Amino acid sequence: xxxxxxxxxxxxxxxxxxxxxxxxxxxxxxxxxxxxxxxxxxxxxxxxxxxxxxxxxxxxxxxxxxxxxxxxxxxxxxxxxxxxxxxxxxxxxxxxxxxxxxxxxxxxxxxxxxxxxxxxxxxxxxxxxxxxxxxxxxxxxxxxxxxxxxxxxxxxxxxxxxxxxxxxxxxxxxxxxxxxxxxxxxxxxxxxxxxxxxxxxxxxxxxxxxxxxxxxxxxxxxxxxxxxxxxxxxxxxxxxxxxxxxxxxxxxxxxxxxxxxxxxxxxxxxxxxxxxxxxxxxxxxxxxxxxxxxxx
Numbered sequence: 001x002x003x004x005x006x007x008x009x010x011x012x013x014x015x016x017x018x019x020x021x022x023x024x025x026x027x028x029x030x031x032x033x034x035x036x037x038x039x040x041x042x043x044x045x046x047x048x049x050x051x052x053x054x055x056x057x058x059x060x061x062x063x064x065x066x067x068x069x070x071x072x073x074x075x076x077x078x079x080x081x082x083x084x085x086x087x088x089x090x091x092x093x094x095x096x097x098x099x100x101x102x103x104x105x106x107x108x109x110x111x112x113x114x115x116x117x118x119x120x121x122x123x124x125x126x127x128x129x130x131x132x133x134x135x136x137x138x139x140x141x142x143x144x145x146x147x148x149x150x151x152x153x154x155x156x157x158x159x160x161x162x163x164x165x166x167x168x169x170x171x172x173x174x175x176x177x178x179x180x181x182x183x184x185x186x187x188x189x190x191x192x193x194x195x196x197x198x199x200x201x202x203x204x205x206x207x208x209x210x211x212x213x214x215x216x217x218x219x220x221x222x223x224x225x226x227x228x229x230x231x232x233x234x235x236x237x238x239x240x241x242x243x244x245x246x247x248x249x250x251x252x253x254x255x256x257x258x259x260x261x262x263x264x265x266x267x268x269x270x271x272x273x274x275x276x277x278x279x280x281x282x283x284x285x286x287x288x289x290x291x292x293x294x295x296x
């Protein structure tokens with residue numbers, strides 16, 4: 001039974017031929033050396049139960065995975081099969097799964113349905129909802145509950161889309177998201193969110209969005225930084241997903257008028273036509289304004 005951090009530590013060791021200091025691992029995951037040692041004990045138990053060598057520990061040098069090529073291959077293959085049934089979720093991980101599931105809903109979802117989706121008990125889910133409510137409040141949103149209907153996220157659509165982006169940033173390295181979307185079978189990132197990522201971006205042609213943004217760069221005579229380019233792709237993907245759920249942003253007329261005179265608005269209008277045809281959606285003038293805002 002391994003948690004997410006343990007899985008990532010094993011992957012790090014498996015892909016590194018040299019010893020790694022415990023202090024380096026602690027710094028990478030922002031935990032104490034003692035916490036890392038506890039993780040290593042869990043990893044050792046997991047390795048032993050799977051008939052593999054325990055981690056080699058050298059005082060003042062570091063730790064190393066003792067395994068030949070074939071053993072590493074078997075270990076990596078086994079880690080790929082870890083799923084929600086044998087993966088130990090922390091409260092934060094369950095919170096993020098619940099939020100991800102709620103963001104992808106067009107309406108209400110019952111407690112029982114949500115519990116089944118993330119494979120936890122009804123009691124566990126109810127306890128986790130307090131953390132979910134707090135996270136939503138911190139992001140200017142709320143968890144709305146209606147008897148016999150269930151729960152849903154309520155609030156401004158712009159805030160919800162930004163929250164979706166923040167949730168991804170909080171969960172995984174944004175720069176790895178596109179790699180996972182394009183080559184899911186070749187990547188092991190964030191075991192517990194892998195299924196959610198596939199589900200969230202399912203049916204979205206990320207390559208088309210990427211090529212469209214390159215056209216936008218040409219029109220704007222500008223080059224986005226790598227981080228900004230990736231963030232824009234994901235923001236647009238989130239918008240398309242929400243539009244498909246019949247969720248539309250609202251922008252004040254004064255804000256829309258200010259955006260309408262910018263070159264980014266012209267480019268956003270051209271992008272909207274491309275997205276409408278390719279993804280079979282309708283983008284209102286407000287969605288075009290929101291896209292222009294993201295380009296700005």
